[in-house]
Amino acid sequence: MSKSKYDPIFEPIKIGNVEIKNRIAMAPMNMNYTGPQHYVSDQQLAYFAARAKGGTGLIITDAVFGVWHPTADTYRKYNNMRLDNELFVAGMSELAEHIHSFGAKVFVQMAVGPGRQGTSEMGAVQPVSASPIPYKTYPENLINGIEPFSMLRALGYQGELPVTDDIDELLSFANKVPGTHMNGETPREITVEEIQELVKEIGVGAKLAKRAGFDGVELHACHGYLIHSFFSHRSNRRTDQYGGSFENRIRFLLECLRSMRKYVGPDYAIGVRFSASDNLPEGFDEHFAKRLAKRCEEEGVNYIHLSDGSYEKMNNFLPNEEALTIDKSAVINQGLNIPLICPSVHNPDNVVDALTKGKADMISIGRGLIAEPEWVNKVKEGRIKEIIRCTRCNKGCISRFVLGLPCRCILNPTVGQERFIDEYMRRPILPLKKRVWQTLAEVGKEPSVPIKGLRPEDL
Numbered sequence: 001m002s003k004s005k006y007d008p009i010f011e012p013i014k015i016g017n018v019e020i021k022n023r024i025a026m027a028p029m030n031m032n033y034t035g036p037q038h039y040v041s042d043q044q045l046a047y048f049a050a051r052a053k054g055g056t057g058l059i060i061t062d063a064v065f066g067v068w069h070p071t072a073d074t075y076r077k078y079n080n081m082r083l084d085n086e087l088f089v090a091g092m093s094e095l096a097e098h099i100h101s102f103g104a105k106v107f108v109q110m111a112v113g114p115g116r117q118g119t120s121e122m123g124a125v126q127p128v129s130a131s132p133i134p135y136k137t138y139p140e141n142l143i144n145g146i147e148p149f150s151m152l153r154a155l156g157y158q159g160e161l162p163v164t165d166d167i168d169e170l171l172s173f174a175n176k177v178p179g180t181h182m183n184g185e186t187p188r189e190i191t192v193e194e195i196q197e198l199v200k201e202i203g204v205g206a207k208l209a210k211r212a213g214f215d216g217v218e219l220h221a222c223h224g225y226l227i228h229s230f231f232s233h234r235s236n237r238r239t240d241q242y243g244g245s246f247e248n249r250i251r252f253l254l255e256c257l258r259s260m261r262k263y264v265g266p267d268y269a270i271g272v273r274f275s276a277s278d279n280l281p282e283g284f285d286e287h288f289a290k291r292l293a294k295r296c297e298e299e300g301v302n303y304i305h306l307s308d309g310s311y312e313k314m315n316n317f318l319p320n321e322e323a324l325t326i327d328k329s330a331v332i333n334q335g336l337n338i339p340l341i342c343p344s345v346h347n348p349d350n351v352v353d354a355l356t357k358g359k360a361d362m363i364s365i366g367r368g369l370i371a372e373p374e375w376v377n378k379v380k381e382g383r384i385k386e387i388i389r390c391t392r393c394n395k396g397c398i399s400r401f402v403l404g405l406p407c408r409c410i411l412n413p414t415v416g417q418e419r420f421i422d423e424y425m426r427r428p429i430l431p432l433k434k435r436v437w438q439t440l441a442e443v444g445k446e447p448s449v450p451i452k453g454l455r456p457e458d459l
C-alpha cells in the first residue's frame with residue numbers, strides 16, 4: 001500500500017494481550033438507547049455495529065452499572081446498561097459478539113456510582129460522596145447547547161422566566177427549579193463499610209464482563225463521579241484512610257482495580273478512565289493525574305484513558321474546542337509505559353500529530369463518531385473531505401441525553417435508527433464458518449456451494 005501521512009493512525013497496538021488494529025477508540029457515550037430494565041437493545045447493537053463497521057479499532061461501551069448498590073441508585077434517572085449480575089450476561093454477550101463480528105475489539109466501561117453528581121429525584125436515596133459537599137455550576141464552564149432557559153422549557157417548566165441577560169441570575173433561578181441538574185444536592189459522606197461493598201461488587205462486575213466475552217474492562221473514575229470525588233480536595237475532606245494524603249485519596253480507586261484483577265485473573269485487560277484535572281481552585285491538576293497514571297501502571301493496569309473536568313467544569317468534560325486535553329495528555333504520557341488514550345481529537349491531522357509526538361498512544365472520539373461512523377475508513381481511504389465533522393453543538397446528543405431522550409445528531413439523521421438498516425445486522429461468526437469449510441475439505445468435499453454471508457476475504 002502506498003504511504004500516507006495518516007499511516008500512524010493505522011499502526012496496530014496492544015493493550016495487555018489485546019491486539020487493536022488501529023489507534024482510534026470510540027469514546028464511551030450513553031446515548032439513551034438502552035432497553036427497558038437496563039437490558040441491551042437491538043438499537044444499541046446496530047449503533048455500535050455502524051462504528052465498528054466504520055473501521056474503529058476499539059469500541060468502549062458507555063458506562064454500565066458494575067454494581068447494583070443503594071448508593072448507586074441515585075443515577076436511576078439515566079437508563080444505563082447493567083452488568084452487575086448474572087441476568088445481564090446473555091444480553092451483554094450479544095453486544096460483545098455483535099461488535100466482534102464487525103472486526104473491532106470491545107471493552108466495557110463500568111461505574112460504581114455517580115457520587116455527588118447523582119440525585120434523589122424519582123424517589124432515589126440521598127447521593128453519597130467522599131464528603132458532604134455539593135457540586136456547583138459555573139456559568140463560564142457551561143457547554144454549547146446547554147443554556148438554562150432552553151433546559152427549563154425542555155423540562156416542561158411553564159412558569160415565568162426572569163427577564164435578564166445576566167447568566168448568573170439565570171443560573172441561580174434555574175437551580176431553584178427541581179430537575180434541572182444544574183447544581184448538586186448536598187451528598188452524604190459514604191461509609192467505609194459501603195466503600196468495601198462497592199469494591200467487592202465491582203470485582204464481580206468485571207468477572208461478568210469477562211464471561212460475557214468483552215476483551216477488557218474500563219473502570220469509570222472520571223468526570224466528578226464517585227471515585228473522582230475522592231481524588232479532589234474540592235470534594236474530599238475526609239480524615240480517615242480515604243482522605244488527606246495522595247495514597248489515601250487514590251485508595252478507593254486502587255482497591256477497585258485490585259478487586260477487578262482478583263476476579264478476572266492476570267491476563268485480562270483492565271483500564272481506568274480518569275480526568276486529567278479538575279481545572280478549578282483546590283482541585284487536582286495534570287501532575288496529580290500523571291502520578292496517578294504511574295501508580296496504576298505499577299498496579300498492573302493495562303491502559304489509561306483520560307478525560308478532563310466534571311459537572312463543575314463541563315467545558316472540559318465535553319470540550320467546545322478541538323484537542324483540548326492533548327497538552328495534559330502529553331505531560332501524563334511522559335515516562336508512562338502503558339498505552340494512554342487521549343479524548344476529543346477529531347481532526348485526522350491533529351490525531352497524527354498527537355501520536356507521532358508521543359502525546360498519546362491512542363485517541364478516543366465520541367461525538368465525532370456520532371456524526372461520522374465511517375471516520376476511520378474515510379481517513380484510511382484518503383477521503384478526508386468526505387468526513388462529516390462534528391461541530392460540537394451538542395444539540396442532538398448531550399442536550400437530549402440530559403432530558404432522558406435518545407440522542408440524535410443534526411449532521412447524521414441515521415444515528416439512533418441503525419436498527420432499521422440491514423448492513424448493521426450481525427455478520428456471520430467467522431470461526432464457525434471456517435470450521436464448516438475445513439470439515440468439508442477434510443471429508444474431501446469441495447465447498448462449492450457458497451455459504452450464505454461468507455465472503456472469500458473472510459477465509
Ligand SMILES: Cc1cc2nc3c(=O)[nH]c(=O)nc-3n(C[C@H](O)[C@H](O)[C@H](O)COP(=O)(O)O)c2cc1C
Pocket residue numbers: 027028029030031061062063109220222273307317318319343344345364365366367368397398401407
Ligand atoms: C451523550 C454523551 C454521553 C456520554 N457518556 C459517557 C459515559 O458513559 N462515560 C464516559 O466516560 N464518558 C461519557 N461521555 C464523554 C465522552 O466519552 C467524551 O469524553 C466526550 O464526549 C468528549 O469527546 P468528543 O469531543 O470526542 O465527544 C459522554 C458524552 C456524550 C456526548
